Amino acid sequence: MPRTDAVLADPRLASAAERLGRSVVKDAVTRAQQRAREGEIRPEEVADEAVAALPPHAASLRTVINATGVLIHTNLGRASLSPAAIAATAAAAGPADVEFDLVTGARARRGRGALDALAAAVPDAEGVHVVNNNAAALVLAATVLAAGREIVISRGELVEIGDGFRIPDLLVSTGARLREVGTTNRTSYDDYAAAVGPETGCVLKVHPSNFRIDGFTGSVEVPELTGLGVPVVVDIGSGLLTREPLLPDEPDAATVLRQGAHLVTASGDKLLGGPQAGLLLGRGDLVERCRRHPLARALRVDKLTLAALEATLRGPTPPVRQALHADPAVLGDRAAVLAGKLAAAGVDARAVPSEATVGGGGAPGVTLPSAAVSLPERLAMPLRTGEPPVVGRVEGGRLLLDLRAVPADRDDDVMRAILQVSR
Ligand SMILES: *Cc1c(COP(=O)(O)O)cnc(C)c1O
Secondary structure, X not given: OOOHHHHHOOHHHHHHHHHHOXXXXXXXXXXXXXXXXXXXXXXXHHHHHHHHOOOOOOOOOOOOXXXXXXXXXXXXXXXXXXXXXXXXXXXXXXXXXXXXXXXXXXXXXXXXXXXXXXXXXOOOOOEEEEEOOHHHHHHHHHHHHHOOOEEEEEHHHOOEEEOOEEHHHXXXXXXXXXXXXXXXXXXXXXXXXXXXXXXXXXXXXXXXXXXXXXXXXXXXXXXXXXXXXXXXXXXXXXXXXXXXXXXXXXXXXXXXXXXXXXXXXXXXXXOOOOOOOEEEEEOXXXXXXXXXXXXXXXXXXXXXXXXXXXXXXXXXXXXXXXXXXXXXXXXXXXXXXHHHHHHHOOOOOEEEEEEEEOOOOOOOOOEEEEEEEEEEHHHHHHHHOOXXXXXXXXXXXXXXXXXXXXXXXXXXXXXXXXXXXXO
């Protein structure tokens, strides 16, 4: 077995160590030595094997192709950034004028470019602020408006966001008390009116963004709630800033503000299509109180997020919105071309109609007509662990690679990945 030091002296691995760091390269060598010990490769192949197995960068996170048909997949990091946002992030990675005015040489408002872009995108908001995520925006709003007091909230809106995290627990962690009103399926204006009193810090409406209740239901809309004489906070969840005709039931910030909401909170990495962030929009004095609260410092976003958010707001249509608006006929053509080429290469592949969803990020119950390449189920694992990793979904004993969330310029990569694992 070649010694580790001797393998690491290979010029290809020595230069990789400068690029990726010694420990990353050493791990690749150790794995190659292990394979040689197990007889999978010959000892003289260890260096070649280590070179072939080097990761593209020093972090273990890998870029995957989302062929699940779930546009906003939380396990896959939600929205993918637009090329414009990726470039902005790279530009901000070094020293950057995030909190500095290059003309005067003095300190400047942190993230003013992103905040100005957000204000321009939602003219109905007097004030805007950005924090780490929507959960942070809710914590900040609840702390500022209702710590030690009550948050009036409908029992139909006590939402679990995911991975065991629940909005009611989050709210209570701020020292606010929940005053639950109504029932799971129905809450009326009178329920709210009876609960509002001197102890009320705010009324909170939470959009049920990952479930739907049908049947005998009733809830109170924002315009009515604003008549209660207390601040009305609305968590719209998905981060639509303006109405999206394809998703008529999904609330948007502009409409909710025009209806009189005092504060709106939303995520940056759902339907907005940007980086993980929490948006706070609304009445100037309330946003300012949020911004000035000591907790705001603990929840603030870094320059990379600010850069990506600004580029998402000002730049070209981000991938999530492109996927949402993709033409089903074009998706069908893409699936047919892929399946045709694969079948010609002897792969058991066919193009099939499919149904995509927005995902936990919004629009529960909405399906989007889509198209998929149907493959043998046994390819699921090899495709997930191949290069690039392709993640599909298994349905009816077949692996479906749904193309709605796959950018068209990745079709060739998808095909190569399939050919590789089919051999
Ligand atoms: C997704 C979601 C949240 C949590 O947002 P994060 O940005 O993940 O913190 C909160 N409320 C609603 C309604 C949501 O849909």
